[in-house]
Amino acid sequence: MTYCVAMRLDTGLLFASDSRTNAGVDHIATFRKMHVFEQPGKRLIVLLSAGNLATTQSVVSLLRQRLDDDAVNLYNVATLYDAAALVGNTVKEVVARYASEGTLGQGVDFGANFIVGGQIRGETTRLFQVYPQGNFIETCEDTPYFQIGESKYGKPIIDRVVRSDTSLPEAAKCTLISFDSTIRSNLSVGLPIDMLLYGADTFAPAAPHRIDGDDPYFNKLRRGWGEGLRRVFAKLPDADWFE
C-alpha cells in the first residue's frame, strides 16, 4: 500500500509520501512516489502516486518522455486544471492499453490514484486529486487537503489540526505525526518519507526533503508526541460510572 498527503494552505503547498510498495507481504520494496516537474521561475507541478506500481510508473514515464513533444505536456499546459486533466487522461490511456492487450482482470487491481498540485505563473497554487477513472476534484477552503492510499489511521490528527491558515512548518509537523501513526499501525506504509514544502508565488527550485529512520527531527517528534499523548491520557479522569 502507500500513504500520501498534500495540503493547499494560504502560504503554500505541502506534499508528503511514504516509499513502501508491496506485492503480497513477501515482496516489499522502496520506490519514490513523489514526482517533481519544475521549471524554476515558471512552474512547479508535483505528483504523488498510489495504487498499482506498474500503472503509476507508466503514467509518470509517459508524462516525462512527452515533455519535449509539441503536443500537450506538463511544461506547456496553461493551468493546473489542465495538468490534472492530462494526468487523468494518461491514467486512462495506460489502463486502456492494458485492456486492449488483454492484461486486465486476472484478479489484479490495475488502478492508480494521483494527487497533482503546484503553481503555474499567472495562477495561484492549486491542488487536485485524480481518481483511477481519470476524473478529478480540487481542494477548497473547507477541505484544504487530500490523502491517497492508507489514509484512515492518520486522518484524525489532520482533521484536528489543519486549516487553510495553518503555517507550513506546523502542517509539516502535523503531517509527520500523521505518518508516524500510520506507520505504527500498518505494515504496508514505511520510511523513508519524502516531503516537499513550497512557498506560494516563490517559484523557487523545489527541494524534497527525505526523512529516514535516523532523522533527528522526526525522531524527536515521534518521541515527544508519544510521550505527550501518554501524559495527556494519564491526566484525563476515569469514568465515574465504573465502580
Place this chain on the structure above:
Amino acid sequence: MTYCVAMRLDTGLLFASDSRTNAGVDHIATFRKMHVFEQPGKRLIVLLSAGNLATTQSVVSLLRQRLDDDAVNLYNVATLYDAAALVGNTVKEVVARYASEGTLGQGVDFGANFIVGGQIRGETTRLFQVYPQGNFIETCEDTPYFQIGESKYGKPIIDRVVRSDTSLPEAAKCTLISFDSTIRSNLSVGLPIDMLLYGADTFAPAAPHRIDGDDPYFNKLRRGWGEGLRRVFAKLPDADWFE
C-alpha cells in the same frame, strides 16, 4: 458501517460498540450492536456485530430463540471456544439459506463479522473474532484486543496505550478516545456507544452503559483529549530543515 472494540485484559473484559447503521447515506438508523447472553453466577457471553444488518440480526435471533432447545446453544456450550464455533456456524447457516433462496449476489455484501467474548464457569475469560466465513481467532497476550468495522481511525491510540496489564477504567478511557477519533473522521460511525466492563471471575450481572451525546464523562474526555493534543502539538518544535 460500524465500529466495535473488545479487549481481554488481565483483570477482565471490555466491550464497546457504536449504534449507527446505514444502507447508503440516506438511510441511517440506530441499532444496538451489543448482544448479551448471561446466566449470572454461571456464564456471560457478549456478541458484538458488524456487517450486513439483516445477517447479524438473523444470527442473533437464531442464537436467542434456540436457548431453550436441547441442541447446542449459548447456554449449554461447555467453553467459549464452542460458543465462537456456534456463532460461526450460525453465520454460515444464515448465508447458506440466502444462497439456497437465491438471495445472494445482487451487488450486496451479505457478510457479517462478530466478536464473541465472556467467561464460562470453569474457564478463564476468553475473546474471539469470528470471520464471515465462520472461522475464528482468539486473542493472545501480545494482541489483547479485536476491532471490527471502521477500525483504522481509532487503532493508533489503542496500539499506543493498551497492554494486557492495562486496567479496565484506563482501557475504557482509551476506547472512548478511539471512538471519538473515529466518529470525528467517519460519518458512518455514530453515537450512542454501548460499553460493557466485566471483572474477571465475578460472574456478576452484566450492565452495559450507554453513552450518548450529552454524557458528561464522554464530553469531558473529548474536550480534554482535544485540548491536550493541541497543547502537546503546539509545544513540539518545528523542523529545522524548513527555512
